[in-house]
Amino acid sequence: MSEPLDLAGQTAPVDLAGQAASVDLAEEARRLDAADALAALRERFVLDDVTYLDGNSLGALPAHVPARVDDVVRRQWGELRIRSWEESGWWTAPERIGDRIAPLVGAAAGQIVVGDSTSVNVFKALVAAVRMAREDGEAGEHGEAGEAGEAGGGSGPIRDEILVDATTFPTDGYIAESAARMTGCALRPVTPAEVPGALGDRTAAVLLNHVDYRTGRLHDLPALTRAVHASGAYAVWDLCHSAGALPVGLDEHGVDLAVGCTYKYLNGGPGSPAYLYVRRDLQPRFDSPLPGWNSHAEPFGMRSAYAPASGAVRGRVGTPDILSLLALEAALDVWDEDGVSVAAVRAKSLALTDFFLRCVGAYVPPGRVESVTPAAHAERGSQVALRCDDAGEVMKRLIEGGVVGDFRAPDVLRFGFTPLYVGFADVERAARVLARTLG
Numbered sequence: 277m278s279e280p281l282d283l284a285g286q287t288a289p290v291d292l293a294g295q296a297a298s299v300d301l302a303e304e305a306r307r308l309d310a311a312d313a314l315a316a317l318r319e320r321f322v323l324d325d326v327t328y329l330d331g332n333s334l335g336a337l338p339a340h341v342p343a344r345v346d347d348v349v350r351r352q353w354g355e356l357r358i359r360s361w362e363e364s365g366w367w368t369a370p371e372r373i374g375d376r377i378a379p380l381v382g383a384a385a386g387q388i389v390v391g392d393s394t395s396v397n398v399f400k401a402l403v404a405a406v407r408m409a410r411e412d413g414e415a416g417e418h419g420e421a422g423e424a425g426e427a428g429g430g431s432g433p434i435r436d437e438i439l440v441d442a443t444t445f446p447t448d449g450y451i452a453e454s455a456a457r458m459t460g461c462a463l464r465p466v467t468p469a470e471v472p473g474a475l476g477d478r479t480a481a482v483l484l485n486h487v488d489y490r491t492g493r494l495h496d497l498p499a500l501t502r503a504v505h506a507s508g509a510y511a512v513w514d515l516c517h518s519a520g521a522l523p524v525g526l527d528e529h530g531v532d533l534a535v536g537c538t539y540k541y542l543n544g545g546p547g548s549p550a551y552l553y554v555r556r557d558l559q560p561r562f563d564s565p566l567p568g569w570n571s572h573a574e575p576f577g578m579r580s581a582y583a584p585a586s587g588a589v590r591g592r593v594g595t596p597d598i599l600s601l602l603a604l605e606a607a608l609d610v611w612d613e614d615g616v617s618v619a620a621v622r623a624k625s626l627a628l629t630d631f632f633l634r635c636v637g638a639y640v641p642p643g644r645v646e647s648v649t650p651a652a653h654a655e656r657g658s659q660v661a662l663r664c665d666d667a668g669e670v671m672k673r674l675i676e677g678g679v680v681g682d683f684r685a686p687d688v689l690r691f692g693f694t695p696l697y698v699g700f701a702d703v704e705r706a707a708r709v710l711a712r713t714l715g
């Protein structure tokens with residue numbers, strides 16, 4: 277743990293293994309909070325004295341959501357009953373809420389549909405990607421490989437390999453294994469750094485995580501997407517740990533397909549539905565492996581033959597989970613009503629994680645923990661992961677001490693920093709309690 281850490285250019289680098297910083301970090305936290313343009317947003321959330329650094333697992337409850345859910349349950353369901361599918365906009369909620377998420381991940385409207393879990397959307401996206409790659413091969417098309425937004429193309433050997441991030445959150449790996457078996461592909465786990473070297477003319481699709489759930493490492497989405505396209509394959513990105521925490525730029529970087537959850541940095545609530553992005557020009561070719569009636573061109577035609585709807589609606593499957601969906605819709609108001617920019621959130625996120633690393637360096641006995649989160653801003657998501665031999669026991673005691681992060685087996689303490697409601701005083705306190713716990 278010897279990488280020098282820089283606090284957003286405000287101070288000289290501090291060695292994590294070094295002595296306590298001479299500055300009064302608690303006082304510095306007060307100054308940083310006073311200067312924080314996003315500080316007032318904290319009032320929009322239901323929080324207490326607990327220092328909550330687990331928004332990368334489950335985001336906090338926005339204070340206005342219970343009243344909205346109450347209205348959905350009592351009036352929309354209780355009074356309007358079935359009329360609400362039309363009158364309360366239930367039927368179109370998956371696309372409407374997709375359009376609310378779109379600006380947060382750098383997508384124009386009409387490309388995101390909300391529903392199902394991330395796991396299910398990984399399945400849809402990956403199988404659809406392989407099907408498009410196969411189609412390219414069969415048609416002998418020659419796309420302009422290498423250009424963003426121009427995936428696919430190229431005749432020659434059949435594309436029968438899926439690359440999956442070897443460090444992925446397990447569900448993506450499990451689903452990819454099944455998708456590979458179903459599509460007759462070989463599954464090859466590689467680290468994101470190994471992807472460029474592993475790509476070839478047999479690669480059909482690559483499933484990657486934007487931010488590593490364990491280490492908090494941010495992967496280079498633009499460069500990796502370009503590399504995938506240069507090989508004629510399709511890129512599927514899992515945005516669970518980046519959406520709502522940092523700029524993603526789906527359209528700008530020509531990402532083909534993407535999925536993500538809404539219960540972390542988007543604060544949609546436990547089990548809130550996930551989303552699926554299908555780039556506009558790929559939508560006519562998106563062949564869902566789960567073609568439920570909600571994605572039919574004429575869902576109420578009750579036809580025995582399936583005909584896909586046009587647009588992102590193709591990603592729908594069955595009846596949407598309206599209560600969760602509308603709780604999520606309400607939660608997204610925080611972004612719109614307060615005019616919060618993703619750029620401002622990212623700047624604060626980096627300042628928070630920098631400050632945390634600095635406080636840990638100052639307070640925690642040398643050698644007791646080791647940061648596995650990259651020091652470089654370009655490689656860091658919105659969490660800090662500290663390796664610690666007795667991490668499970670330490671996190672238990674931290675939670676008893678009023679600091680909530682989480683433990684990831686076998687030895688990682690994870691701390692998530694949600695800029696909408698985490699302040700610098702929280703950060704300083706968390707590091708202080710951590711040091712006491714470890715001491």
Ligand SMILES: Cc1ncc(COP(=O)(O)O)c(C=O)c1O
Nearest residue numbers: 393394395445447489514516537
């Ligand atoms: C990166 C990543 N992908 C997928 C998932 C699982 O999502 P779901 O439970 O919505 O299927 C998670 C859950 O935390 C995750 O962190």
